[in-house]
Amino acid sequence: MPPFMKSYQYNYIKAQTKILLNGLSSSSDASVHRARKDIAKENVANLFPVLSEEQQLLLYPIAQIAETADVKRYLSELQPYVIPFPVITDQTLKKLFPKAKKLKAPSIKDLNLQEHSYVSWQDDGTQKKFVIAEYQGKLVGFNGTFTPMNQKGMCAICNRLGEVGMFITEIKSSGDGSYLKRGNYVCQDSQSCNQQITMIEKLDDFVRMMTQ
Numbered sequence: 732m733p734p735f736m737k738s739y740q741y742n743y744i745k746a747q748t749k750i751l752l753n754g755l756s757s758s759s760d761a762s763v764h765r766a767r768k769d770i771a772k773e774n775v776a777n778l779f780p781v782l783s784e785e786q787q788l789l790l791y792p793i794a795q796i797a798e799t800a801d802v803k804r805y806l807s808e809l810q811p812y813v814i815p816f817p818v819i820t821d822q823t824l825k826k827l828f829p830k831a832k833k834l835k836a837p838s839i840k841d842l843n844l845q846e847h848s849y850v851s852w853q854d855d856g857t858q859k860k861f862v863i864a865e866y867q868g869k870l871v872g873f874n875g876t877f878t879p880m881n882q883k884g885m886c887a888i889c890n891r892l893g894e895v896g897m898f899i900t901e902i903k904s905s906g907d908g909s910y911l912k913r914g915n916y917v918c919q920d921s922q923s924c925n926q927q928i929t930m931i932e933k934l935d936d937f938v939r940m941m942t943q
Contacts, residue, residue, distance in 0.1 A: 732783075732785045732786070732789075732812065733812075734811070734812045734813055734814045734815075735779075735786060735812055735814070736778075736779075736809070736812055736813055736814065737813070737814055737848065737931070738813060738814075738816070738845060738846055738847055738848045738925065738928070739848050739928045739929055739930060739931050739934075740778050740779075741809060741810075741813045741845075742926060742927065742928055742929045743774075743775075743778060743929040743930070744775055744778070744790070744793070744806075744809065745806060746929055747771050747774055747775060747793065748771070748793065748796060748802045748805065748806065749802075750771070751767055751768065751771045751793070751796055752796065752798075752799065752802060754767040755767060755796075755797065768793075768794040768795075768796070769794065771793050771794060771796075772791055772793055772794040775790050775791075775793055776790070776791075789808065789809065789812065790809070792805060793805060810845070813845040814845075815844035815845045815847075816844040816845075816847040816848070816849070816850060816865075817844075817865075817870060818844065819836045819837060819850055819863060820836060821836060823836070823863075823870065824836055824872075827863060827870060827871070827872030828861070828872055828874065831854075831857065831861075831874070833856060834854060834856070834857070834861070835854070835856075837850060837852040846922075846925055846926055847925045848864070848865075848925055848928045848931065848934055849862060849863060849864035849865075849888070849921070849925065849934060850862070850863045850864075850921075851863070851921035852921075853877065854874075857874075858876075859874045859875060859876060859877075860874060860875060860876070860877035860898060861873075861874045862874065862898075862938075862941075864934060864938050866935060866938045866939070866942075871938055871942055873900055873938075873941050873942050874900065875898050875899050875900030875901070875914075875941070876898070876899050876900075877896050877897070877898050877899075877917075878896050878897045878899075879894075879895075879896040879919050880894075880895055880896055880897065880916070883895065884916045885916065886916060886917050886918045886924060886927075887915040887916055887917055887933065887936075887937050888917050888918065888924055888928065888933055888934050888937050889918060889924045889925075889927040889928045889933070890930075890933050891918075891924075891927045893918055893919075893920075893923070893924075894918065894919045894920065895916040895917060895918055895919060896916065896917065896919050897914055897915070897916055898914060898915060898916075898917050898941075899912055899913070899914035900912070900913055900914070900941050901913075902941070902942065902943070913940055913941055915937060915940065915941075917937070
């Protein structure tokens with residue numbers, strides 16, 4: 732069976748296992764346990780429009796989880812079926828950032844692409860933060876300045892409270908050809924941000940705002 736789930740879907744399922752374990756530990760009522768397991772199974776099923784029989788056999792055992800060891804085993808069995816983020820090559824960079832000269836791709840050996848819904852890095856040469864994400868079925872790239880904040884805030888991408896900074900980019904106006912500034916708060920650590928994404932809508936909104 733080929734990989735079929737995205738990183739954010741895996742993160743969502745992982746979050747569901749934590750919710751389920753917490754729910755099981757808070758009650759000793761067997762009927763409550765059954766209800767919580769049914770809810771977890773339904774939530775996981777709702778992530779996917781259609782599931783094959785093989786996929787159901789892989790995902791539905793979330794309803795059999797009873798302890799931490801079950802969670803570890805369950806998630807390790809799901810891991811091979813996560814679709815990795817596309818490898819970023821020099822050719823990819825030339826296509827997405829034609830005006831950026833001598834731009835270097837982030838080191839792939841430092842990235843677990845199965846854990847990424849987007850890729851972001853700081854380029855020392857240009858002193859800019861670059862972002863590559865999948866949007867409407869294709870890779871989209873943009874860059875801007877990034878200023879870390881001295882207080883915690885809500886990230887526009889993962890929708891979690893944490894150490895954030897202001898990302899600001901410029902986009903060309905569709906009218907007179909002038910440039911407009913667009914900005915929002917995002918996590919300082921894109922690695923941990925990716926691991927906290929459980930829905931893709933916020934990332935899509937961020938990409939759309941920064942590119943259109």
